Amino acid sequence: MREANQIEESSGVRYILVPHAEPSEAYHDMEEFIAAVRNQRLQDRLRQAISGRRPFRQFKNVLANNPTERERWFRFRDSHLRERVLEWLKEEGMEPMEGPQ
Secondary structure: OHHHHHHHHHHOOOOOOOOOOOHHHHHHHHHHHHHHOOOHHHHHHHHHHHHOOOHHHHHHHHHHOOHHHHHHHHHHHHHHHHHHHHHHHHHOOOOOOOOOO
């Protein structure tokens, strides 16, 4: 921590701890995604997957058999994560910097 303070003092840059994502947020994302799945059979399997033991693992296992929906899930999850990050930055009084894509 002392090293971080020295860097901050010499560079004028502010450092803050980035919070970890809460499992409840990830679980809510899965529920929201499932509600948007058009294939009723897949939707039922995903609902069942998250209602038992190891819901995150079971959810991924079900999607592993459906590459199209799996990719859609990754886009959906990434979009929601980005929204959370942008909101957190705003709460911290910071603006995001666009980097290389």
